[in-house]
Amino acid sequence: MHALLLLTCSLLATAPMPRFPQGTARMDVGSAPHGLPDWGVQRCAGCHPAQVDSWRHSGHATARTDDVFQVALTEDRPGWCVQCHAPLARNLERGPLPAGSPPEEHGVTCAGCHAPLAEAKATPGMPCAGCHQFGFPVLDGAGQRVRLSSTGWQQDTVGEWTRWRQQSGDTRHCTACHMRGGDHGLGGTRRTESLKAALVVEPAPGQLRVSTRDVGHAFPTGDVMRWVSVEVADEPLFEAPRTVATFGRRLEVRAWPPEPLPHLGAVEDTRLVPGEVRRVALPPGARYARIVYHLVSREQEDSGLYPAGLSRLVLWAAALPSRPPSKERKP
Known part of the structure; x- marks a missing residue:
């Protein structure tokens, strides 16, 4: 660290x-x-x-x-x-x-x-680092921001990308993916097709293999409130989905030495990293699965302030392959 x-x-x-x-x-x-x-x-x-x-x-x-x-x-x-x-x-x-x-x-x-x-x-x-790399706000006893933390990153996109470049030897800059051909639309989370293209999902009996394609940072990256859920359902409309896995960060307010003041920080990080293939186990009998990108935290969604269509982007959905029948042992 x-x-x-x-x-x-x-x-x-x-x-x-x-x-x-x-x-x-x-x-x-x-x-x-x-x-x-x-x-x-x-x-x-x-x-x-x-x-x-x-x-x-x-x-x-x-x-x-x-x-x-x-x-x-x-x-x-x-x-x-x-x-x-x-x-x-x-x-x-x-x-x-x-x-x-x-x-x-x-x-x-x-x-x-x-x-x-x-x-x-x-x-x-x-200057991508100025926009997409900064610490959590540190507040005094009156709730006023006194500085940004240097012990925990609220956004770490540039750091993630820098580590990936060092590990992979890839020399591409952020603009190679986010501004292809000089496109000033910039891609990112407001372009659902970009997120869909970045995600690779391989269904298999009893599991999904999930990874990313041409992504040089964590998935999701950026806003600490973003997270991804893997959901299953018995019918294709997902009227009663069940979440079986999440990719994101879990936050707590606590001490983060050597910072003397407690502040919000990530105590768990389950996001996908470049090159990783995550195997997600599916419950027996699940017939459909989907992957949803959430723009706000679970608590914010549960508050009722955000309509589901506003803060959730469905990136992938499909019927699941049936499990092969189990072989019974002969007496």
């Missing part, structure tokens, strides 16, 4: 962290290119219409106004959450945005990835 922290901290130390200050502050970007007066999306679209059109259909464009996020925001701290999901926003209040709010209030815009910092002249590449 100590070596892992040193590796990830070293990675973060070299990343342009001020570009995306992990929700602790609003981004401060430099001047727009080519003498343009600002970094407005419409100005970018003047020269890059195809890229902006793809972005408009991405999860980044609606990272703040997305329905799942809006429900989560009713139970969380709006300032920190909004400054991650809309890093150039000025309105940090929870709830619907006023009519006519600019794209910067709705999500992550062009400047979030491409603008130089302050008055720097160079425009660095997309």
Whole structure:
């Protein structure tokens, strides 16, 4: 664990962290290119219409106004959450945005990835570490955030990907999968077809073999509330499904030395890792199985705030092969 922290901290130390200050502050970007007066999306679209059109259909464009996020925001701290999901926003209040709010209030815009910092002249590449690698919030006795933990990662996507690259020797960058051909739609959890393509399910009598394809990080990754369930049912509509396995993280508030203040952290991690084949035993008599990707925690789903169709994505479903008849021993 100590070596892992040193590796990830070293990675973060070299990343342009001020570009995306992990929700602790609003981004401060430099001047727009080519003498343009600002970094407005419409100005970018003047020269890059195809890229902006793809972005408009991405999860980044609606990272703040997305329905799942809006429900989560009713139970969380709006300032920190909004400054991650809309890093150039000025309105940090929870709830619907006023009519006519600019794209910067709705999500992550062009400047979030491409603008130089302050008055720097160079425009660095997309700083994935700033967005997808950060610790759990550490709170004081009054419930105020004092820092982000360095002993537990709320999101560890960049660390997962870095370890995979070192182990596999693969030299691809995040953009090789998430921006194929320069696609600014970016893929991820708001594109169900990308998740389906990443999952490999091999049914066999009495079990499922589950793995991932061309995924260089844990599955699921990113938001710590995401998890995957393997469910069985007696009928194809899954009106009464039974969960037989889960892939995700279990969280607790506890001490995490050397951090002096207790905070939320992961005490168990059952997510799929690259190259792993997970064998899931199925109960006798199960006729159908499916795999469901959950965008929010089980507790949040049980709260009734999220309609099932909003927070659950069915990635795979099929009738199960029948078990071979058992051979009876002759007397």
